[in-house]
Amino acid sequence: xxxxxxxxxxxxxxxxxxxxxxxxxxxxxxxxxxxxxxxxxxxxxxxxxxxxxxxxxxxxxxxxxxxxxxxxxxxxxxxxxxxxxxxxxxxxxxxxxxxxxxxxxxxxxxxxxxxxxxxxxxxxxxxxxxxxxxxxxxxxxxxxxxxxxxxxxxxxxxx
Amino acid sequence: xxxxxxxxxxxxxxxxxxxxxxxxxxxxxxxxxxxxxxxxxxxxxxxxxxxxxxxxxxxxxxxxxxxxxxxxxxxxxxxxxxxxxxxxxxxxxxxxxxxxxxxxxxxxxxxxxxxxxxxxxxxxxxxxxxxxxxxxxxxxxxxxxxxxxxxxxxxxxxx
DNA sequence: ATCATTGCAAACTATTTGCACTCCG
DNA sequence: CGGAGTGCAAATAGTTTGCAATGAT
Numbered sequence: 001x002x003x004x005x006x007x008x009x010x011x012x013x014x015x016x017x018x019x020x021x022x023x024x025x026x027x028x029x030x031x032x033x034x035x036x037x038x039x040x041x042x043x044x045x046x047x048x049x050x051x052x053x054x055x056x057x058x059x060x061x062x063x064x065x066x067x068x069x070x071x072x073x074x075x076x077x078x079x080x081x082x083x084x085x086x087x088x089x090x091x092x093x094x095x096x097x098x099x100x101x102x103x104x105x106x107x108x109x110x111x112x113x114x115x116x117x118x119x120x121x122x123x124x125x126x127x128x129x130x131x132x133x134x135x136x137x138x139x140x141x142x143x144x145x146x147x148x149x150x151x152x153x154x155x156x157x158x159x
Numbered sequence: 160x161x162x163x164x165x166x167x168x169x170x171x172x173x174x175x176x177x178x179x180x181x182x183x184x185x186x187x188x189x190x191x192x193x194x195x196x197x198x199x200x201x202x203x204x205x206x207x208x209x210x211x212x213x214x215x216x217x218x219x220x221x222x223x224x225x226x227x228x229x230x231x232x233x234x235x236x237x238x239x240x241x242x243x244x245x246x247x248x249x250x251x252x253x254x255x256x257x258x259x260x261x262x263x264x265x266x267x268x269x270x271x272x273x274x275x276x277x278x279x280x281x282x283x284x285x286x287x288x289x290x291x292x293x294x295x296x297x298x299x300x301x302x303x304x305x306x307x308x309x310x311x312x313x314x315x316x317x318x
Numbered sequence: 319a320t321c322a323t324t325g326c327a328a329a330c331t332a333t334t335t336g337c338a339c340t341c342c343g
Numbered sequence: 344c345g346g347a348g349t350g351c352a353a354a355t356a357g358t359t360t361g362c363a364a365t366g367a368t
Contacts, residue, residue, distance in 0.1 A: 084241065089263045100288050129259050131299040133297075137293060138279070138293045139290070140288055
């Protein structure tokens, strides 16, 4: 999908929720799209946006980023030093999804969000290891299952 | 291992690096040991420490926590809101270790640190799912392998 | 005219640092 | 004495918020 298409799609997404695609938001989006492979901090986004649209405020960038996280266009990842970084969210996620496996009822719940970006960044920086894919399963119990009783049914409700 | 034993062990650990076990540090340690299953923030640790040792400063708690992270007694985990929480580090980790699998040379590197505490906290809060164990493999390539050449050897050096 | 959006500055929060003071070997 | 450790207050850094001004429909 090219830039114009994506922007149009996100414009619709915004409109659905009663938001507008302002110039500031559009420039911010373009910067993010031009850095899909990076993990930009808010400050970095701000600097890059300023190049194309000098009269923008930092707060606006923060507000836009927050909005885009809400719309699931980008993902917010907090690094070890406590600074937030933002990653473009690829729609066709070629990563395997994470799975929750209930050890009591065997129920399997797939989670398609990617929670490992921060860890993968760390692997890159500290181990020189570039992650191509990952597998993550959690084995445990839903609280409703631990309380016993109608486990099968309750578990299915959660998924 | 009981409290006195652990404290003694950590005292030795400190001494090895030229640090002392001051009253402030000991009280902080006790608080952390009494909350091994929790994920306390620095502020929470501070409050709990103050109960037992009122004349302590927040900065001291921060400095102690930093020290204990360095000594690998506790782990620092940054939550989604950017606030750091500290977890006691169990020596006999019953979790499977994380693994890096190099897709080029097949090298397997085990990592025994636990990087999933934050995610498991999220699962607990958002999904009502208590994690008992997990499996995490990363598939990717070491940079030295991507550059080609003496892959086997380089990879082994990293582990 | 209304209402979302903006820029600016001020506020906020978690964390770190500078510094004088203390304590122990 | 000398250096590690401390408490306090001030500084820092990232982020959020209040508010008056703007601008699109």
